């Protein structure tokens with residue numbers, strides 16, 4: 001067993017060994033204690049002179065055995081070059097060491113080196129100091145720190161403490177310490193040359209701004225054409241992928257399934273690649289809903305009382321009675337449908353809201369509960385895609401809302417040109433309540449009239465021109481109802497439905513069945529309500545021709561591209 005000088009110090013083994021060896025073992029500085037280690041050599045490996053031999057002159061532990069502790073002498077002897085040691089003496093000394101060991105050592109410690117001198121009782125008669133390397137390998141070697149090493153260690157510690165205390169003048173202090181103690185190795189600091197070399201710039205300049213071009217011999221470079229990847233072996237099936245995308249997007253629509261007619265698959269898949277279905281209307285720049293705090297709710301308990309519910313609109317006559325929009329369907333429990341008389345009215349439906357005290361099962365919550373019928377997209381042949389339902393739809397049954405981006409009237413004016421150029425339009429004005437507050441608005445505008453042009457009013461100019469503040473655009477983002485075509489004899493009607501009495505510009509455009517609609521019948525509504533029964537005498541040359549094929553067809557969808565909404 002012997003001591004590995006490279007290992008760390010705090011070993012229990014060492015302290016144990018040291019205590020069993022001798023209580024007089026010199027106490028080593030912390031960094032000089034060593035751990036005993038089993039290695040296959042009998043003699044410590046040669047180390048750098050400055051690190052080990054000078055610093056750790058060998059102390060032969062077993063020299064304690066016979067009571068003589070000639071450490072200094074041993075150290076000197078151990079440093080003698082090996083060739084000066086006669087082999088015969090070495091063997092004699094070795095034998096003697098072994099016998100000493102056998103006689104006196106109660107434990108496994110034996111000397112590694114034994115210094116001899118002519119006047120020592122255990123030495124041979126030779127006057128030259130010798131190192132005796134016993135044939136039996138030494139067990140323990142503990143090196144004593146030299147005076148020089150002790151000096152260096154203490155000067156290093158004091159220099160390190162001083163450097164830590166004076167952080168501001170660290171570099172100068174360190175350098176002065178370094179100069180005063182040339183043997184001290186300074187730990188690198190933040191200002192060290194190692195991290196911030198002051199000559200880095202010069203070195204780069206010498207090296208040159210650009211690296212040298214790599215010279216390549218092209219003729220010697222092999223051109224390897226590997227085996228083709230999966231893309232070349234089996235090209236992706238674009239059709240399959242677009243179909244998958246379409247199905248994924250259709251699955252994202254809330255409510256009962258929305259499917260498509262197999263004959264329309266290819267065209268629909270191509271179209272849907274550039275279209276996004278939405279479940280709520282995205283509000284675009286400039287569209288600001290009236291805060292819920294301004295809304296009022298009813299105070300009904302459980303389900304609403306038709307006669308007292310505050311949400312319902314009042315008849316305009318003197319009776320002041322509530323207009324009740326819904327009734328229970330005759331054949332389906334829990335299904336609410338529009339009252340037949342409401343279908344012929346021109347009124348907005350006000351449903352109960354989150355501000356109401358009635359519960360969610362209240363009969364006055366129909367549109368907000370969403371679609372209850374399945375829908376199917378198909379291709380009409382001459383009017384693009386159309387929409388129908390595989391289910392029977394009852395008169396007055398809610399189908400779905402028209403959905404799309406809500407944009408300002410000014411934005412709609414800009415988009416309208418694009419819609420016109422394409423010959424299709426998906427713009428629906430939210431203009432139902434326009435005109436109903438004109439009297440009040442005229443009075444309030446009088447105060448504002450200061451005779452100056454206000455740029456902020458440009459949007460309002462557009463509004464005034466178009467007759468509404470906001471428009472719903474279902475071209476690129478929309479619900480499945482954006483496929484409903486126009487008919488001059490429609491089976492559905494678009495009715496405005498609100499849950500916020502305070503907001504007259506933002507509300508839902510809900511489709512209700514005007515009559516019984518058999519399964520797979522195309523759903524249609526009038527794009528230009530109010531002109532029913534009026535056969536246009538002159539068809540505008542720019543208007544989209546109506547192809548509904550009904551006997552009462554007016555010949556054009558609407559005079560200009562933007563639909564009038566529900567007015």
Ligand SMILES: C[S@@+](CC[C@H](N)C(=O)[O-])C[C@H]1O[C@@H](n2cnc3c(N)ncnc32)[C@H](O)[C@@H]1O
Pocket residue numbers: 382383384385386423424425426482483484485486487544545546547548557
């Ligand atoms: C809201 S979209 C209806 C869905 C549309 N067919 C599609 O494929 O996307 C309105 C457009 O459909 C076409 N359209 C709807 N009803 C029509 C009709 N009765 N006659 C001719 N074209 C019609 C017009 O091009 C119109 O601008």
